[in-house]
Structures are given as C-alpha cells and as structure tokens.
Amino acid sequence: DYTCLYEKQERAISNGEKQTIRFYFRKPFDVRCDWLNDRGRVDQTAIYRAGENGGKVLARRTGPLGSLFGTLRLDPNDPLALADSRHPVTQAGIGYIIERVAQELSRHNIKMDYLGEDRGDGRALYKFALTATGPLPPDLDGAHHAFIWVDEKLRLPVAIELYDASGALIERHRFKDMRVNVGLDDRTFAFQ
Numbered sequence: 001d002y003t004c005l006y007e008k009q010e011r012a013i014s015n016g017e018k019q020t021i022r023f024y025f026r027k028p029f030d031v032r033c034d035w036l037n038d039r040g041r042v043d044q045t046a047i048y049r050a051g052e053n054g055g056k057v058l059a060r061r062t063g064p065l066g067s068l069f070g071t072l073r074l075d076p077n078d079p080l081a082l083a084d085s086r087h088p089v090t091q092a093g094i095g096y097i098i099e100r101v102a103q104e105l106s107r108h109n110i111k112m113d114y115l116g117e118d119r120g121d122g123r124a125l126y127k128f129a130l131t132a133t134g135p136l137p138p139d140l141d142g143a144h145h146a147f148i149w150v151d152e153k154l155r156l157p158v159a160i161e162l163y164d165a166s167g168a169l170i171e172r173h174r175f176k177d178m179r180v181n182v183g184l185d186d187r188t189f190a191f192q
Helices: 063-069 094-106
Strands: 002-010 019-026 030-036 042-049 057-061 072-074 110-120 123-132 145-151 157-163 169-180
Touching: 057 063, 094 110, 094 157, 110 145, 123 157
Parallel strands: none
Antiparallel strands: 002 019, 002 169, 019 030, 030 042, 042 057, 057 072, 110 123, 123 145, 145 157, 157 169
C-alpha cells in the first residue's frame, strides 16, 4: 500500500488546470482519492474497491452538494465518474503506469532511453524518455512521447508527462510525499 499527494493536469479536463488529490492505494486494488480545493480542504472523494460495491465507484462531494446528492454509485467509465479525469479509476496508481510501460515496450510500440539523473521534491530521480515507434492504444490518445521520473530510493515512478507530436502537453501526473507500506485498513476505503 501507499499514500501520496497526487498532482495531475490533463489538457482535456478543465483546460489543463492542476488538480491536487490525496491518494491512497492498497493491493489488490483499493483506491481512495480526496480532491483538495485551493485551501487544502477535501472538496470531493471517490472510493473504488475491486470486487466490492458491485464494481461501482462511490463518490461524494462535501458541503451543500454532498448533503443534497449523498453518495453516488457510478460505473468507473460513466461520464460523471470521468468528469475529473481522462482515465477511469481502474487505471489509477503507480502499478498501472508500470504495467502499461512494460506492455508497450514488449509490443515494441515505444522505445525507452535513459536520460540520466535528475532531482525532484528534494529526491534523486532517474529520468527516462519514451517515444512512440508504433500504434498506441486509444487511451493514450495522441501521445507521441513521454518522460518518466523514477525515485532512486523507492524504485517507483513518481512523475510522468505525456506529449503529442507537436510537443504540447497532454497530461502530467506527479506523486509527491510518497509513503509506502503504511498499513492502510478498510476504514480508509469507506465513507465514515
């Protein structure tokens, strides 16, 4: 399991405005996302547990809207569930990034180049460039190249940026203040 502060920008969502999310993940696949407003308070929460809740994402807003609508049960691919992301919650987390890169490398659809050491958030990182060499799946919509930063100590990706062929940013994902093996329990993945 792990927790982190997840920052993301997606050009297709809110004109690329940065979103900040407290992110919790536990194997086999439990996810909690707490979207933070500009004051650092939780604005909305989404919880997904593989094999639970009929395969639905549980979502709730805070404040008057949350009181009015309560907890919503949404299919992960429902347009409302995708209002804040191009990707369903079933594609959330670092493990998904690792799987996708490995999959596309094995299909020879991308090539990877090591660009050397870098620094980010006060940590030593390894930087890699990925370049499309073949057709990519639809969920990578227009991606031509990407950069991935891997934390030297954790040996996990902590940032990824995807660009189109013209060099314009498609999306950026950063996992900051990552803590691994923290012992998350079922209470983290439920509304109190």
